Amino acid sequence: MTTMAAATSRIASTVDLDAPGLRHGYLKLPHSTHDSAYGWIPIPVTVAVGGSGPSVLLVAGNHGDEYEGQIALMKFVRALDVAALQGRLIALTAANFPAVMAGRRVSPIDGGNLNRAFPGNASGTPTEMIAHYIESVLLPRCQYCLDLHSGGSSLEYVPHVHARQPDDEERRAMTLKLIAAFGAPYGGLVRPLQGEPRTLSAAAERLGVIYLNAELGGGGTISHELVTMAEAGVRRALAATGVLPAHPSTPPARTMRPFSVEGTANYVYCLEDGLFEPFVRLCDDVQPGQPAGALHFPDTPWRREEIVRFESAGMVLCRRFPGWARRGDCLYQLASLVT
Numbered sequence: 001m002t003t004m005a006a007a008t009s010r011i012a013s014t015v016d017l018d019a020p021g022l023r024h025g026y027l028k029l030p031h032s033t034h035d036s037a038y039g040w041i042p043i044p045v046t047v048a049v050g051g052s053g054p055s056v057l058l059v060a061g062n063h064g065d066e067y068e069g070q071i072a073l074m075k076f077v078r079a080l081d082v083a084a085l086q087g088r089l090i091a092l093t094a095a096n097f098p099a100v101m102a103g104r105r106v107s108p109i110d111g112g113n114l115n116r117a118f119p120g121n122a123s124g125t126p127t128e129m130i131a132h133y134i135e136s137v138l139l140p141r142c143q144y145c146l147d148l149h150s151g152g153s154s155l156e157y158v159p160h161v162h163a164r165q166p167d168d169e170e171r172r173a174m175t176l177k178l179i180a181a182f183g184a185p186y187g188g189l190v191r192p193l194q195g196e197p198r199t200l201s202a203a204a205e206r207l208g209v210i211y212l213n214a215e216l217g218g219g220g221t222i223s224h225e226l227v228t229m230a231e232a233g234v235r236r237a238l239a240a241t242g243v244l245p246a247h248p249s250t251p252p253a254r255t256m257r258p259f260s261v262e263g264t265a266n267y268v269y270c271l272e273d274g275l276f277e278p279f280v281r282l283c284d285d286v287q288p289g290q291p292a293g294a295l296h297f298p299d300t301p302w303r304r305e306e307i308v309r310f311e312s313a314g315m316v317l318c319r320r321f322p323g324w325a326r327r328g329d330c331l332y333q334l335a336s337l338v339t
């Protein structure tokens with residue numbers, strides 16, 4: 001654990017995190033403003049403890065504009081049967097609550113991106129305080145963490161589940177077992193760019209917690225099909241941990257296509273501001289040098305379009321969603337299918 005995370009959190013839970021039973025309440029994040037001098041931000045939390053078994057942290061709303069996971073987890077929490085439990089579930093359905101209520105990736109209070117804020121800061125901005133609480137209070141209680149994302153407003157993803165490549169063989173086997181159990185159409189292990197240490201995934205790795213990241217659609221919209229997939233996936237992954245029995249109305253996992261994402265060549269970036277006309281679709285297989293799309297320049301309409309090309313082969317795992325693209329925006333991410 002880092003020095004930062006060792007400081008005592010200033011967030012207080014209205015519910016006991018450890019006692020048996022099912023409780024819904026709030027994490028009270030102190031936030032003193034012009035309108036509310038002694039106020040706090042209410043981050044919803046559900047804790048269910050029963051029998052004996054592992055502890056699992058369920059997270060949605062890590063990014064506020066990624067909705068399928070939030071809805072799936074709300075439905076799951078409302079239907080939770082604590083009598084069937086063998087262990088503990090801690091659910092944050094709206095982890096970065098200010099971002100969730102604003103329908104934005106980042107918090108409107110501090111501009112904070114929760115998934116770039118770990119290990120956080122006990123006395124930092126609201127987003128930093130949430131990250132710190134998760135890393136110093138919640139994750140140390142857990143053996144597993146399921147984190148439900150989607151592409152949000154700026155990306156659209158092929159529905160899939162991924163995890164950082166674990167070094168340890170046992171953790172790697174369990175991670176792959178849970179990815180398969182979730183049952184999304186695609187799943188695999190990834191190496192984060194520059195070893196990114198600020199994500200919940202990195203925090204879980206620091207604490208030896210087995211972690212899955214679901215990516216479910218995107219574009220800032222909601223798909224009923226993907227909500228259903230997410231809820232079933234969570235139930236199947238939880239059954240694989242042993243914390244809950246298999247749910248009678250949840251269908252078995254479909255066959256999943258494995259993939260990997262390694263290195264910067266898997267990413268295509270925009271190098272000028274313009275309107276991006278994509279030439280390929282999600283799930284398309286592409287080759288190095290293949291045109292990825294054309295960039296048009298409304299401020300200089302007579303200028304010839306710039307053709308953007310793929311640098312490596314792979315399957316299109318995600319694409320930029322809005323039409324306008326600026327220098328530095330990610331246009332595509334590719335995955336290498338494992339045969």
Ligand SMILES: [Zn+2]
Pocket residue numbers: 062063066115149150152
């Ligand atoms: Zn996300």
